[in-house]
Amino acid sequence: MSESYTHDPVHLAAKLYYVDNLPQTDIAKFINVSQAKISRLLAEARQRGIVQITVAEYEFRNRDLEKALQDRFGLLSAYVIRSSSNIAPEDFRRMVAHFAAPLVASLLQPGMTVAVSGGRTLKEIVQSLPEVRCKDITVVQTMGSIDSHIGPVDALEVARTIARHCGGSFITLNTPAFLPDKKTRESFTALSQIDSVRQRMSKADLALIGVGTLSNSVFVERGMLPEKEVHTLQDLGAVGEICGRFFDIHGQECQSLWRDRVVSIEFEQLRRIPQVVAAVVGSDRALAIAAAIKGNLLKSLIIDDVGAKTLLELPENIQASNNKANNSGITTRAIKNNYVKKKGQSAT
Secondary structure, X not given: OOOOOOHHHHHHHHHHHHXXXXXXXXXXXXXXXXXXXXXXXXXXXXXXXXOOOOOOOOOOEOHHHHHHHHHHHOOOEEEEEOOOOOOOHHHHHHHHHHHHHHHHXXXXXXXXXXXXXXXXXXXXXXXXXXXXXXXXXXXXXXXXXXXXXXXXXXXXHHXXXXXXXXXXXXXXXXXXXXXXOHHHHHHHHHOHHXXXXXXXXXXXXXXEEOOEOOXXXXXXXXXXXXXXXXXXXXXXXXXXXXXXEEEOOOOOEOOOHHHHHEOEOOHHHHHHOOEEEEEEOOOOOHHHHHHHHHOOOOOEEEEXXXXXXXXXXXXXXXXXXXXXXXOOOOOHHHHHHHHHHHHOOOOO
């Protein structure tokens, strides 16, 4: 409970501090009280409404870049978050997530089924979500667990966190993300416990996903992609990964051994979901994002302004499929060479 002060000292302290910019030590001398008491007087002034702090509205979205992305790639929605320069990658991701979280919250509607993958950006977004109550919302995990050490970036935890924030129900895909071989995978997915979850994915109204690359993803961080496997995937034309499935420049799943082993939402299921939102931070995912859009694997995008600019700098022949993309004669290496030439690098 606050101390009781007469109106005049409270108002005087507020005027001297907030209007005249005097230090609290001087104000204490003028009013003949301790400096600690000045802090309490200022708190009282704010509590009574004598001091009302206003901040001019900050536009955290870059609307011009949003329109440019929608026009070029045919996205349903684009959310481009303005970023600060020269900050650590984790802080950069956390800042983008802070502003993106209310946008994601606005997409969650009562009665929805939401399919959710893992990822570092999604993890930060869901941890920043406001407590919103969405009646009858169901959150479905779209991919099994990468390993036995479940962390906050795993699909299981990201999906569980969303369900908790919304007061909804959570359906877990209780299986490893990758099984030893195709036969084992088929045996697992035939189990009613697993099959029922996969069927529920097909009924999703909204999907929240991450987009990885062969050099930057949770799989690389966890040591799931040895260098030899990376080279094999590159030879198959892989440029990106969604839910443990690797895809080429046209957004089509690569015919790799990983495809036979992964337990996750299938690309055809993902394509049928009305709204698929990818949350990505950084400029190194541009080629993977463009390919995913082209293959209709995502329909909306949350991205920082640096990543958005890099995406728009890609060659014009990389377009979304619903924008009449020209697929003829385009190879992954040709596009990479064209792109890195502009960036002054060499293709790998």
